[in-house]
Amino acid sequence: MICPVEGAVPRKPVLIVLGSDSDLPVAKGCTALLRELGVGYHLTISSAHRTPERTAMIAREASSLGFSVIIAFAGAAAALPGVIAAHTSLPVIGVPISGRALSGLDALLSMVQMPGGVPVGVVGVDNGKNAALLALRILALHPEYGWISSRLEEYAKEQAAAVEDKARALEEGGGV
Ligand code: RP5
Numbered sequence: 001m002i003c004p005v006e007g008a009v010p011r012k013p014v015l016i017v018l019g020s021d022s023d024l025p026v027a028k029g030c031t032a033l034l035r036e037l038g039v040g041y042h043l044t045i046s047s048a049h050r051t052p053e054r055t056a057m058i059a060r061e062a063s064s065l066g067f068s069v070i071i072a073f074a075g076a077a078a079a080l081p082g083v084i085a086a087h088t089s090l091p092v093i094g095v096p097i098s099g100r101a102l103s104g105l106d107a108l109l110s111m112v113q114m115p116g117g118v119p120v121g122v123v124g125v126d127n128g129k130n131a132a133l134l135a136l137r138i139l140a141l142h143p144e145y146g147w148i149s150s151r152l153e154e155y156a157k158e159q160a161a162a163v164e165d166k167a168r169a170l171e172e173g174g175g176v
Pocket of ligand 1: 018019020021022075099
């Protein structure tokens with residue numbers, strides 16, 4: 001079996017795996033930010049439960065294919081990031097999806113309650129943006145991706161300026 005992500009173009013440091021195509025709307029917050037900051041990613045779908053072999057193969061091959069960090073989105077009994085983390089030593093970030101039932105608490109607990117020895121860094125429910133930012137902070141530690149640090153600093157300045165603009169508009173408008 002050929003690894004499903006083997007065709008991924010080198011120099012794409014982020015691998016994003018969705019448990020289902022139904023997770024795509026949430027993943028867009030993550031991919032939009034990676035694009036905005038100019039960092040390449042490869043996006044695929046693989047389920048820990050429905051395609052366990054595909055998931056294991058992707059996780060095992062990710063490092064040798066040049067990826068430096070993996071982001072996994074999953075809802076419900078969200079085993080995906082944990083299973084990936086079990087097959088790689090790359091950092092794995094899990095994004096719990098709120099989905100239809102339990103408002104994502106099921107996915108959040110599935111991801112955050114990994115057994116000791118197999119770490120998954122978990123961001124908030126549906127928070128693909130923070131997954132992207134955390135992945136970028138990890139990448140910025142690599143000498144090769146050091147340029148990401150200045151992009152992150154610019155991003156933080158823009159974010160702060162946006163809050164200041166809103167505060168000014170609120171104060172000048174006389175409040176509520
Ligand atoms: C999880 O089950 C997926 O990550 C998705 O969030 C959820 C529901 O999947 P679908 O039934 O919509 O394919 O594995």
